[in-house]
Amino acid sequence: MNSTSFRLPARRLTTAAVATALAAGPVALSGAHPAHATGDEGHASAAVLRTGLDVALLNKTVRVPLTVSLNEVEAPQSAEKTALTARLDGVDGGRPFTVLGAEVAQAKATVTASKAEASTHLARASLHVPGLPLLSLIEVEGITSTATCVAGKAPVAEANVLGAVTVLGKRVTLTAGGTTRVAVPGVGEVRLDLSKRETTTRTATATALELAVEVNPLELNVAEVTGSLTLAEATCEAPPAPVRTTTEPSAPPAADVRPQGVPAETGLAETGGSSVTPYVAGGAVALLVVGGGALSLTRRRGVGRAARR
Structure with missing residues (x-):
């Protein structure tokens, strides 16, 4: 197989390389390339109610867990349900009882490429446990919580209890950053922690109320609820912050091609001259003058010889 190859001069190669880089567009010349994150994406979750109770029946010979939740969502979801019922065998004849009832019970969780956010809203709500059909464990006028995690920024957690709070029939005043204890003889004890907030560099958790329950009702065959x-x-957990790396585009130095044997000082530049050009031109003129004089002298001598003959 015959093949023919053409070699371009250095100047033409350099021009072709520049033209190729320009044709590649702004991305090739900008030097800034977004790095795609390989870690986990953002996450958000919300719950109006979550319980982890242990119900002891028949003088603690039988234990039944009461693990229920209301409006527990994970992004991207939202829920609005105002009542939650549960059924436990051995309690109130096995009939369902209302764990939580409210006028407003909302939970929302959303995640985008730059932000994860979760929020809850509970209004005019009452919470019950087995063995206390007529007495609410807690009643609240309004509570809210919000967790916001923005990529590259400090997460924010907020929780608020709005209005009055009643525990085991007693109206109480809650204090932030501490535990409130409410005890009722013959009924039990409830300890409340108000507005708990935790944040890290990428996560946030906001809880309006946490209750530790120890109830000993004397009805319905229930010995203890803890x-x-x-x-x-x-x-929420923030999405990874975008990482951008900047690199300066580097171009090879232009080739300086000169004929072999020609010193750098005497090589002609692209403009056609150099610093020694005037001297070269002057020497050429001097040679022309000397040559012309010699030619004239030779001719005169030839004429003189012809006349003497």
């Missing part, structure tokens, strides 16, 4: 309840919890 455990914890969480009201209005919102959590």
Whole structure:
């Protein structure tokens, strides 16, 4: 097989390389390339109510867990349900009972490429446990929680209890950053933690109320109810912050091609001259003058010889 190859001069090669880089567009010349994150994406979740109770029946010979939740969502979801019922065998004849009832019970969680956010809203709500059909464990006028995690920024957690709070029939005043204890003889004890907020560099958790429950009702064959309840919890984890790396485009130096044997000082530049050009031109003129004089002298001598003959 015959093949023919053509070699371009250095100047033409350099021009072709520049033209190729320009044709590649702005991305090839900008030097800034977004780095795609390989870690986990953002996450958000919210729950109006989450319970982890242990119900002891028949003098603690039988234990039944009460693990329920209301409006527990993970992004991208939202829920609005105002009542939650549960059924436990051995309690109130096995009939369902209302764990939580409210006028407003909302939970929302959303995640985008730059932000994860969760929120809850509970209004005019009452919470019950087995063995206390007529007495609310807790009643609240309004509670909210919000967790916001923006990529590259500090997460924010907020929780608020709005209006009055009643625990086991007693109206109480909650204090932020501490535990409130409410005890009722013959009924039990409830400890409340108000507005718990936790944040890290990428995560946030906001809980409006956490309750530790120890109830000993004397009815319905229930010996003891213990455990914890969480009201209005919102959590989030920020998406990874975008990482951009900047690199300066580098171009090879232009080739300086000269004929072999020609010193750099005497090589002609692209403009056609150099610093020694005037001297070269002057020497050429001097040679022309000397040559012309010699030619004239030779001719005169030839004429003189012809006349003497």
